[in-house]
Amino acid sequence: MSSSTDRIVHELAAAARETGRLGIDTEFVGEGRYRPLLCLAQIAVDAPNGIRIELLDPLVDEFDPTPLAEVLADPEIEIVLHAARQDVALLKRTWKTEVRGVFDTQVAAGFAGLRAQMGYDALLREMLRVKLQKSASFTRWEQRPLSEEQRRYAAEDVQHLLQLAVALQNRLVESGRLEWAVEECRALEEVHDSRDPADLFPRLPRIDRLDPAQRAVAYALLEWREETAEQVDRPPSTVLQDQTLVELAKRRPTSRERLKQIRGLSEATLHRRGDALVQAIARGRDAEPIPVETERPPRTDPADPALVVLAETLVRTRAEQEELAYELLASRADLQRIITSWRDGRDDEQIRTLQGWRGDLVGTDLIDLLEGRLALRVDGDGRVVAER
Known part of the structure; x- marks a missing residue:
């Protein structure tokens, strides 16, 4: 076991607890494996002289990740990632922990008037005017030793991560959408890569x-x-x-x-x-026979495609008005489920577009549209307007 790496892990965990946040990214290999192999964990924490960055290499150093795993599981500590889904699932399995307090900068960008699924380098250019080299993205991360180019690339992925989170949070506070972004990030805390x-x-x-x-x-x-x-x-x-x-x-x-x-x-x-x-x-x-489930498929109607287009028009209009990425509000599948539930006279509370901030922003209006209490028209400027 590497005593120096264990010391670094303890120092990183202590810094995260003191400052209340930690940035993390991973490099992994999934091709040709049952589940992805964690090859590197890049950590960024606030330090007196700026940002401290450490690269933890589980393929070389036998270190105990428990102090950092406990930090990841602490909902009082903000865990900053970009495009967090795979990283969260991998860390949960590999370090045997939960991951709470997630703030995903890619998710946040969609609430800050930027496009959904925005890449990390593009987001840094947009928000911080920082350009990454990104020269080692397709290298073999499981091979050792790592090159200096790989180590530089890995460090760059977290070098500006905490600064980016602050910039996005400031913009979201100004627009009153920080709580929306935080709520959306909560769903990422439940992802996993188990194969049941x-x-x-x-x-x-x-x-x-x-x-x-x-x-x-x-x-x-x-x-x-x-x-x-x-x-x-x-x-x-x-x-x-x-x-x-x-x-x-x-x-x-x-x-x-x-x-x-x-x-x-x-x-x-x-x-x-x-x-x-x-x-x-x-x-x-x-073994005992497994009966075929006879659940009735959702009832559809010939008018449904037109209603989906109508509902999508409302959602896209609202997304444009609010400067939100449309994909954050609803998918066509969400809209079809809303229409099917409405037609069947059911309240389907599991549809994300009818829940939380989405429900407040557009969910209620979608139901009103279907009920005839809301209408869409084109104004003199050629824009779609919703009115009661």
């Missing part, structure tokens, strides 16, 4: 066309595939393709010889994993 078979099972192709006994075999094969892929640290599709898995569940072969009749199984797979596949199929045959 129960979540993966409904997404298998044509799974609802199998009978209950076949579905039980498909579930057993799915469990086997996930366990095998994790053991060998390879993408599940390289162990067994989705289409082949469903075909195996449909035919339920009982021997290696019968496995050869299934399209999509290579000779290498039959040689290495043929017995394991037969055993997994046998477990599925002995």
Whole structure:
């Protein structure tokens, strides 16, 4: 264990607790693996002489991340990231922690009158007039030693992160939207990269066309595939393709010889994993059948496409008026769900456009539009206007 790295980890955690914030980014490799491998964690904290940046290398130094993991889990400490979803999921799994107090500068940019999904370098140019070199983005981060170019690139990713957060927060305070951005960031705290078979099972192709006994075999094969892929640290599709898995569940072969009749199984797979596949199929045959869910699909109407366009017009108009990225307010799927719920006389509180700040900004007006209490017209300047 590296005592010097452990000392740095403790110092970073102490600085974050003293100042109330920490900036973090990661470099990882996901290609060819079961789940992404954390290759580097870049940390930025406030220091008396500016910003302190440290690069923590889990592939070289055996350090205990617990002090920083506890900081990440503390909702009283602001954790600043850019495009946080993958970083949060990776850190939660790798450092065995929760991540609270997230402030995502990409999310915040959408509330600050900038486009949604804005890249970090573009956002720095826009907000701070800083230009990054970005010369090492496609290098092999799992190979050691890291080059000086890679280390410089990694450090740049957090060098201005805390300053960027302050600039965005100041703009959001002026527009009265800081609370909206913070509320939106809360959802990122729940992301994860776990692969639960129960979540993966409904997404298998044509799974609802199998009978209950076949579905039980498909579930057993799915469990086997996930366990095998994790053991060998390879993408599940390289162990067994989705289409082949469903075909195996449909035919339920009982021997290696019968496995050869299934399209999509290579000779290498039959040689290495043929017995394991037969055993997994046998477990599925002995398991309780899994009935097909008979939930009624949402009722649609020929008028729905026109209503979606009408609703989208209102949302885009409101986004333009408020200088918000349209994507933050609603997707077409959200609008279709709102229309379907309205048509069925249901209050679907799970639709994000009807909740929180979105509900206040446009959700109520969408319902009023559908109910005929709100109308859209084009004014003399060619702009869409909503009026009651």
